[in-house]
Amino acid sequence: MKLLIASDLHGSARFCSELVCRIDAEEPDRILLLGDLLYHGPRNALPEGYDPMAVAEMLNALKERIIAVRGNCDAEVDQMVLEFPCGGDYIELIDRGRTLFATHGHLFDADELPYLAPGSAFISGHTHVKLLEEQSGILLVNPGSISIPKDGSASYAVYKDGAFALKGLDGTTLAERALPPAR
Template identity: 30%
Template sequence: MKYAFISDIHGNAVALEAVLEHIKKQEVDKIIVLGDICYRGPEPKKSLELVRSLQTEVVKGNADEWIVRGVKSGEVPEDVLELMNKERAWAFTQLEPSDTDYLQGLPHSIQLDLEKVKVSVFHATPDSLFDIILPNEEDEIIEKSLMTTEAQVYIYGHIHVPYIRFLKGKIVINTGSVGLPFDGLSKASYAIVECNAGNIKTSIERVTYDKERVIELYKEVGYPNAEMMSNIIYHGKR
C-alpha cells in the first residue's frame, strides 16, 4: 500500500491542485489530510472542496479550529492577534455553515494499519493542535510529545518544515506544507509512505506550482494581509 500524506494547505488551492496531480503520477492508493485546510490563503472554499472531494480521512489542524471559533489571546503573539483575526474573519465569510460544521467535526488524530504497519497521524501532537515540535528537538521531547501511542510510524504537519527522523526503531515524519512552506524552498511539500510485506519506504516530495498566480489571487480577492502572505509564498519562509 502506498499512502500520500498532505497537510497545511492554508487556502492555497493552486498548490493543492499541483500536489494532487503529482500524487496521481505516483500511483498512490490513498491520500490522508493532516489539517489546516482553509485559513491564510486566497481560496479557502476551493481548497476545502478539493479536500472533501477526496472522500478520505482528515484530521483537524489549529487553523481549522481558528476558522470555527477565531484566534484567542495567548495562541499567537499579541501584536499579531488582531490581524490574524481579520484574516480569519475574511476566510470565514468565504465558507458556508456546512463547511465550518465539517471543520468542527474533524478528529484530532487517527490510527492506520498499512500492511500490518501501524501509523499514528495527527496535526501537531496527539494531544494538542498547537504544540510546536521542531526537527532538531531532543529525543526525549520527540518521544514524550509525538510517540504517545503504539505505532511504527508517526506523521504530523503544523511546523511547515518537512523531515524524516528515525528514533528507537520508529519513524517520525513531518509532511511539510502544501500551501505555505517555511523551510526556504518555495515548493509544495508532502510525504509518501509505502508498506509492503513489512517493509517501509518513506519520502518527502517537493512540487513546483504557480506562485505568481497565488500572489495575484491574494490581491484579486482583497485578502487582509496580502503583502506579507505573498512574500511568504514567494520566498518559502516567514
C-alpha cells in the first residue's frame, strides 16, 4: 500500500494544485488527508491563492482515492461541498499487521497518544511542522502543512512498504524512516 499524506491545505487553491501534481507524480494507492482542508481558521492569515471552492473541486476529482479526517478548522458545512467523508476525528489503517493511526492532531497529539502497540505509527497534522521520529516504539509522523508551513517549507509525506518519507512540495525527500520493530 502506498499512501500520500497531506494536511492543512486551509483552502489554498495554489498549493492544492501543486499537491495534485505531486499526487500525479507519486501515484499513491490512496490519499490520506489529515484535516483543515477548506477554511483558513481565525488564527491563520489567508493563504496564497485562497479559494475553498476550487480546492473542493480539485479534491472531489480524487474522491475515490481519498481517506480524510476532520481538522479543527473543518465544519459541517464543508461536508456539503466535499464528495468524500471527512467527519471522523481519526481513522486506523492496518498494513502488514501494523496500525497507522491518523488524526488531525488537535484531540490526540505526541503528548496525548491513544494506546498504540509498539511498531505502530501515529500520523497527525495540525502543528504545521514536519516531524518524523520514534517515541517509545511508536513512529510519530507529521507531514507539515501544504499551504501555511510554520517551519519554512510546504511538505507532505509518503508511506510505502512499512516506511515513511517526508517530502518537500517539489518532491525532494527531506527525511525517511521505517516503522520501528513490533514487540
